[in-house]
Amino acid sequence: MVILGLTGSIGMGKSTAAGMFRYLGVPVYDADVVVHQLMVPGGAAFDPVIAAFPDALKNGKIDRQLLGARVFGDPVALSRLEAILHPLVRVQETKFIKRYRRAGRSLVVLDIPLLFETDGEERCDHVAVVSAPRFIQLQRVMARSGMTKAKFSAILSKQMPDREKRRKADFVIPTGLGRAVTFNAIRNIVDQLGNRT
């Protein structure tokens, strides 16, 4: 089974690309969704995150905006959060891979925002990076509610620069030239790597 890592910096269009792989019938593991599930009440990370960041609790839930404001810009706090979350995320990833290997799939995608930053490429056979020009990335990110230039800069500074990601990637998926171009690039990758159920 071929494992394709899918990554890209903030706002580059990873989720959109992941949706296109799914549309083509490729199973996609979404690390962000797993992080979300781990932090809802009853999730495996709920208690440890609240213990480490009591201020992030609002109406009995972890408030992601509050937590983000707390950790982005504070490297020690972010490392502490990552140390809680990343091992739990990996457990789910391993389960996903086992499930589809057993099912005889020929291709799966691991959608992981911090793939290169966490050496995740070592667990992948190939890596695809979504990329768009900087001004488009900025437009997309600033259109989100709760986003500020300071928060954007703090997040970007924690991520490997786009140029470096592109250099390390086996495939670069353009996301700034319209959805048809993105879809064609993804279809070519799937054709090249093979996709059998």
Ligand SMILES: CC(C)(COP(=O)(O)OP(=O)(O)OC[C@H]1O[C@@H](n2cnc3c(N)ncnc32)[C@H](O)[C@@H]1O)[C@@H](O)C(=O)NCCC(=O)NCCS
């Ligand atoms: C701090 C949290 C709660 C903020 O949630 P929020 O919904 O406000 O933002 P969201 O998750 O959409 O992230 C916004 C952007 O920040 C980037 N980002 C998220 N976590 C990190 C991180 N640890 N380092 C660098 N960039 C990050 C994402 O790529 C995304 O582009 C959340 O980002 C989180 O739990 N992060 C730590 C877990 C993690 O490392 N996730 C990423 C890979 S599994």
Ligand SMILES: Nc1ncnc2c1ncn2[C@@H]1O[C@H](COP(=O)(O)OP(=O)(O)OP(=O)(O)O)[C@@H](O)[C@H]1O
């Ligand atoms: N290939 C594309 N062509 C045109 N617009 C796109 C494309 N991909 C994404 N977009 C637009 O860019 C925005 C961000 O896309 P998306 O949510 O997929 O990014 P992301 O990389 O998953 O973000 P993040 O990592 O920050 O969560 C959305 O408004 C989406 O409509």
